[in-house]
Amino acid sequence: MTDYKKTLNLPQTSFPMRANLSQNEPKMLAFWEKINAYNAMIAPNAGAQTYVLHDGPPYANGHIHLGTALNKVLKDIIVKSRNMQGLRAEYVPGWDCHGLPIELKVEQEFKLKQKSVSTLEIRARCREYATKYLDIQREEFKRLGVLGVWDDPYLTMKPAYEAATARELAKFMAKGAVVRNKKPVHWCCSCETALAEAEVEYGEHGSPSIYVAFPVNDPRLAEVFPGQGEAVTSIVIWTTTPWTIPDNMAVAVHPEFAYALVQVKMAEGDARFILAEELVPRLKEVFGWDEVQVLASVLGQRLEGLQAAHPFYDRPSPVVLANYVTLEAGTGCVHTAPGHGRDDYETGLRYGLETLSPLDDRGCFYPQTELVGGLNVFKANPKVIEILEQNGRLLAQEKISHSYPHCWRCRKPVIFRATMQWFISMQADDLRGKALHEIDEKVRWIPAWGRERIHNMIANRPDWCISRQRNWGVPIVALICKECGHTYTDPDWVVSVVDRFAGHERGADYWFEAVLDEVVPAGLVCPDCASTSWEKEDDILDVWFDSGTSFAAVLEQRTECTFPADLYLEGSDQHRGWFHSSLLASVGTRGVAPYKAVLTHGYVVDANGRKMSKSVGNVIAPQEIIKQYGAEILRLWVASEDYQDDVRISTETLNRLVDAYRRIRNTCRFLLGNLSDFRPAEHAVDVDRLLPLDRFALDLFTRRHAKIAEAYERYEFHKVFHTLHNMCVTDLSAFYLDIVKDRLYVSAPDGLARRSAQTVLWRTLEMLLTDMAPVLSFTAEEVYQHLPEDVRGASPSVFGLRFQDPDMSATSGAPDESMAEEARQAWETVIRARAETTKAIEPVRKSGVVGHSLDTEVTLYVHDDLLDVLRPMAPMLREVFIVSKVEVRPESEATESRTSGGDAPDLFVSEEVDGLRIAVAPAPGTKCPRCWVYSEELAADDAETGEGVCPRCREALEGW
Incomplete structure (x- = not known):
């Protein structure tokens, strides 16, 4: 018996199945x-x-x-x-x-x-x-x-x-956009430094919630509420930071809200309070007031200028107006401490209030601070509450949990503290307006909601606090007058100093090493006080300014980049x-x-x-x-997820990706194995000579490739993964490769049938390599290195390849136009009919009538529209359906009902393809010992002896 296995074109590759x-x-x-x-x-x-x-x-x-x-x-x-x-x-x-x-x-x-x-x-x-x-x-x-x-x-x-960063600051200085002021900023008492917005994270925090009565002993009260006498009255505030009460300088009300003068029956006698009229019903419950009478109501603007008194210090706390006051919580009357809040600070500027913040860097009150000296702010809370209770000013208290700012590094609660800091003004040179214009008109935001998010941040942000009270960073190159605090920031002088540390071995260390005389211009006199006594600024720049100026230090400086x-x-x-x-x-x-x-x-x-x-x-x-x-699996995970949302990961996810990876790898291995003797320059078949199935497959894979290229272009890498995976598993392994491996193994090595299929495999592998390489970089390179050296071309790496044109124009002789849509649709119909045929064969195989699809003959009974599509393709359907014989007949020839005991096989009625019925029967003829396809031209005795083969195999063997 002849061993026909030696005559088959079996795959040959050293590309391993297991990746390790x-x-x-x-x-x-x-x-x-x-x-x-x-x-x-x-x-x-x-x-x-x-x-x-x-x-x-x-x-x-x-x-x-x-x-x-x-x-x-x-x-x-x-x-x-x-x-x-x-x-x-x-x-x-x-x-x-x-x-x-x-x-x-x-x-x-x-x-x-x-x-x-x-x-x-x-x-x-x-x-x-x-x-x-x-x-x-x-x-x-x-x-x-x-x-x-x-x-x-x-x-x-x-x-x-470092020098580039400092020069960028000098440019802001030249525009007059850099100022040094005492302003409240986020301050971490643990890290002992100011923090930028980006360095603050919000989390739940427990705080005391207190309501405090500020007595109003102002004769003008009778003018604001005429006819109500001169009874003792208080204006009520609410706060969750009792420690800021010592620094209170005013009480803010909204000019357009209605404020009520209420009289309350209390154990010690009647008392009167001013609070937002709308909130009276709710606050009555909070304070446990039984009998409340609204005596009068006025708009907040009428209260402006009333002199309340601090609840335990001997100083006034005037009533001021502020549009940021809300009725969502509290009393509608806002405790105002300009040293501990941005809104408070702005209000203080308008009304000339003192920016009081008697705290050290650790968040402790200065020792001389009355009643709370030496206490840390958070430990001062119970002390302040105790003082208010003793003075009869505390109306209610409770503990609440709310969102509160924390330091991004130490995770501890931060405070607002007024200190001398350096700021870039958002108003100077219309920085805010120009930034918003770029956001809205010039920059593409992916996803689109990013535009609104950053727009709102820029629109509502305060001036940029750029100074930090630390050591490790780029110094703020400036001089400060010891006598009056005037700052010297001449831009030309700043650049001259920066040039020195640009060439210094340790860069900005120069500023900290240099003695004062090295950096102070000769004869420099303070323009405010005529002093000649200066000191170097110790603060460093916010690290976000560091990284934020990378465009100047990198994009504009390096030849690899552009701005x-x-x-x-x-x-x-x-x-x-x-x-x-x-x-x-x-x-x-x-x-x-x-x-x-x-x-x-x-x-x-x-x-x-x-x-x-x-x-x-x-x-x-x-x-x-x-x-x-x-x-490689981690890279595949990155590409498989829609990363624009939160990205999930688990062992189950990774295991699924391992399975997906194996399928892709095995597809590559099959392609390599069947291209071992293929040299594109010698063996590639022009597109117009490809067999019809191959022509369709190449068109299909090229369209998949174009879809992947578009997904890369749009940063939609999950679409890259899913298209690539489906192409390997469905289009290639389950469809095209499943069909053509018969032709690849059995046909004459150099015949058109095999070279046509190999041409498609080669072109597909070319596309797969570029489709895979950005994601599956290790595997794509491994596949590329397993190609014969004369096939790989000039590039030593897969990354030297370039995406092929999606119109197949890179293949010699390929037409400029893609495959006709009518032909595509015909093949799509064939694919659906193939899937239905597989379903029809399965019960016959399970019953033991046949052992393999090649053991069958299939008859398709179709309506006229399908007949027009499938009959011209009938000669190709045996190969596509992987059976031994296919006939296409009109629907009218189908057996109308199941025939008991007759020879007519049962009909499979397709639910997926209208007008398709399928009859499956054992294939006629004799099984070829070489290709296993049944042939009516092969004598049974020849097949049994192993000496006879089907006509197709005879032709293939002529060259052996």
């Missing part, structure tokens, strides 16, 4: 390093249109987490896809190296050593700490398969970067962070946004949608995923 990703990925990383895969990606695009994705710098503190991994992989997908689309898209990674988290870690080290250190010692250790972790993170990002300029990243602590960037991509929290500060810094000095588009992603959450937390125990580290599954 976690073991093999480090080898691929070493290979990329060796061949300089990043350069292989960008070199073909020299001179092409640029595309700049500007990297928002992660903080150089600790290991990366899933959120940073998500962010970096998204950026890598974009950079790789843009390069493979023919754009010059370089990637310059960066790190944010200054700031509080690093400084606090370093301070803790010194405290443990009980060592007192200088600013320069702290800065030196901070620099070492940041360097350590940026090196760690760099390796962790590279382990994810991210390509970039890793050997020359931008660092906010590099001298050139403005095409895209900024970060988490949605950066609307109030990096997107925000970058916008203000750029608009304030350039008049335009630093980005053309802003793309945001959500947070990583667990399977139940909960934020990952060590206390909850649901944290999954990227390092664990890489160790167990490989970075």
Whole structure:
């Protein structure tokens, strides 16, 4: 008996079925390093249109987490896809190296050593700490398969970067936009520094809620409420910060609200109170008042100027007007302490109130403060309540839980504290208006709701507090008169100093090292008091100003970049962070946004949608995923999710992705195995000579490829994944490859039937490589390296490939127009008929009548419309349906009813394809021992001896 297996064109490839990703990925990383895969990606695009994705710098503190991994992989997908689309898209990674988290870690080290250190010692250790972790993170990002300029990243602590940041501040100074004032700002008593909006997080906090009566002993009261006599009256306020009562300077009311003078029967006699008329019914219950009489009512504007008295200090607390007063809570009368609130501060400016805030950096009242001296503000709450009770001014108290600002670093509650700080004015040079114009008219926001979010933040934000009372950062280059506090910020002088530390080995350390005479201009006299005694400013810049000026330090300075960037991509929290500060810094000095588009992603959450937390125990580290599954699966997870919402992850999710990955990998393996003897230059078949099924398949796969390219263009990577996966599993494995493997294995090696199919496999693999590479980077490279060297072409890496044109024009002889829609629809009909045929065969196979679909003959009975479509394609249907024989007949020839005991087979009536009935019967003829297809031209005795084969196989064997 002849062994026909040796005559088959069986797949041959060394591409392994098992990926062993976690073991093999480090080898691929070493290979990329060796061949300089990043350069292989960008070199073909020299001179092409640029595309700049500007990297928002992660903080150089600790290991990366899933959120940073998500962010970096998204950026890598974009950079790789843009390069493979023919754009010059370089990637310059960066790190944010200054700031509080690093400084606090370093301070803790010194405290443990009980060592007192200088600013320069702290800065030196901070620099070492940041360097350590940026090196760690760099390796962790590279382990994810991210390509970039890793050997020359931008660092906010590099001298050139620090100088660029300081020069940007000088530009604001030149516009008169930088001011130094005593204003209330968010203050962390634990970290002992001012905080920016982006450094404040809101969380639940328990606070005392108190109602306080401020006595009104003003003769004008009789004019405001005529005919009501001169009985003792109080105006009632509500607050959740009793510790601010010592600094109260006024009581605010709304000019348009109605305020009632009420008389209340109390145990000690009648008492009168002023409060919002609308709130009287609710407050009656809060205070436990039984009998309340509204004596009179006036608009709030009538109360302006009344002199109330502080509840325990001997000073007045006048009634003032403010439009921010609401009736949502409290009494409609607002306790006003200009030193502890922004609205209060603005009101204080209008009315000339003192900005009182007698607190030190730790949040303790100065020792000389009457009644509460030395107490921390939060510990002062019960003391203030006790004093109010003793004075008979406390009407009610309770404990409430509410949303309250906390420090982003130490997680402790913060306060508003008035201190001398540096600010960039939102009004100077119309910074607010210009920024809003860029937001609304110039920048593309993805998703679109990002525009409204950042618009509202900019529209309502106060002046930008840019100073910090810390050591590790870029110094505010300024001089302060010791006698009167006047500030010297001449922009030319600032730049001259900055130029010195630009060339200094340790950059901005120069400012802290230099003696006063080095930096003070000769003969500098204070214009306010004529003093010549100056001191250097000790404050440093807000780190958000640091990272926010990266457009100046990176985009405008590096040859890989251009200004403005095409895209900024970060988490949605950066609307109030990096997107925000970058916008203000750029608009304030350039008049335009630093980005053309802003793309945001959500947070990583667990399977139940909960934020990952060590206390909850649901944290999954990227390092664990890489160790167990490989970075490729983590990359696939990033691409599989609609990242514009919060992104869920779980073991179940990862296991599903492992299965999806195996299917994609096995598809690639099949393609490689069946292309082992295919050389495109010699064997590719022109499109117009492809067999009809192959022509349809190539058209189908090209359209899928175009859909994937469009999804990359639109940053819709979940559509990339789903289209790629469905193409491999459904279009290829379950349909086309299932059909053509017979032709590939059995046909003559160099015959048209096999080369036509191989041409489609080759073109499909070309498209798959570029479709996969941005996401499945390790696997795409592995597939590419398993191609024969003469097939791979000039590029040493898969990233040197470029997306093929979706009109198939890259194939020699291909028409400019895509396949006719009528032909597409005909093949779609065939595909649906194939699926129905498979259903019809299954019960026959289960009954034991046949063992395999090739053992069957199928007759399709169809109505006239289907007959017109399927009859011309009848010669191809045997191959497509994977049966031995197919006949297409008019519906009228079908057996109308089941014939008991007859020869007519049962009819399968399709519910999916109208007018289709299918008869399945054992195939006539004899089974070919080589291809297993039944043939009526093959004698049974020849088949039994193994010496005879079907005509198709005879033809194929002629060349052996």
